[in-house]
Amino acid sequence: MNRDVFVTPTRAALAAGAVLATIATTPVTAGAAGGGTTPAAATAAPVAAPAPTAARKPAFRVATERGSGLVGRTAVYAGRVAHATQGQRVRLELRSGGRWRVADRDAVGARGRFRVTTKIARVGDRAARLRIVGRASVSPGAVERVRRVHGFRRAFASYYGPGLYGGALACGGRLTPGTIGVAHKSLPCGTKLTLRLGGRQVAARVVDRGPYVGGREFDLTAATKARLGFGTTGNILVDR
Structure with missing residues (x-):
């Protein structure tokens, strides 16, 4: 009568079997050179971090302006600043003597609204622009060229x-x-x-x-x- 014979595995055999099992269950990918294989985890591309959202710069929306009129009248520029930040101001600058000079300024109010004015001081025209300024922590301001300040006078005329x-x-x-x-x-x-x-x-x-x-x-x-x-x-x- 035959008896079943049980052989107790050695520690070395158990270790070898564990290594084989690990290799059998690990996904492989083709090597870059020589056609070999490497674990997939070793060749996976790193996940890129999300790009930071760019800060939106302030921008002008000039709704109304009255840049021309009789000398002594007032030129008016009004509108609003999109993406306005607390502490920002709008400056009206006029070109004079080869330089831009500040004629008026206004703090940006509710919903970014502003209104700046200047007296029409002389006959003829002067280039004008609006500039957003603010604290050092505020993103650089925008500049908008607007209708020139244009002064007129009355004159008596006839025709021929x-x-x-x-x-x-x-x-x-x-x-x-x-x-x-x-x-x-x-x-x-x-x-x-x-x-x-x-x-x-x-x-x-x-x-x-x-x-x-x-x-x-x-x-x-x-x-x-x-x-x-x-x-x-x-x-x-x-x-x-």
Whole structure:
């Protein structure tokens, strides 16, 4: 009668079996060179940390502005700053003498709103811009170029043209029904100026000499008169 024989495994055999079991259950991947295999964990790409969210810079939303008017009136720039930060201010800066100079400033209020003004001090125009400023911890502010501060004055004018077409102009050329320009006694020929009347505005040049009737400073050509909606005589606004 046969008896079952039980053999007690040695410690070395048990250790060898554990190593084989570990190798059998570990996923393998193809080696980069020589076709070998390496554990998957050793070749897995590291997980990239999420990129930090970039801070949003403040930006202008200029809602209303009144940059031009008679000398002595007020130019107004208003709107709001998107992504405003507590402690920020808006500065109105005007170009003068080759430099930007601060004309007014306002603290950014509720919902980023601001309003800055400046007196129109002289005839002609000046470049203007808005700048956001704040504490050192605030992200760099934005700059927005806005409508130029443009000063006008009143001048008494008349017009001329019919019956004179084809005649020579003092500044060169001949007068035609389509000539845009003005006559003036002393402004240099070719001087650029802006004329306004009501809601209309015309850019013109000095093309002739005159008028020679007392109390009148400018003579408008017929084409300039038509564009302005001007009558026979009266006041216009001019920036020279």
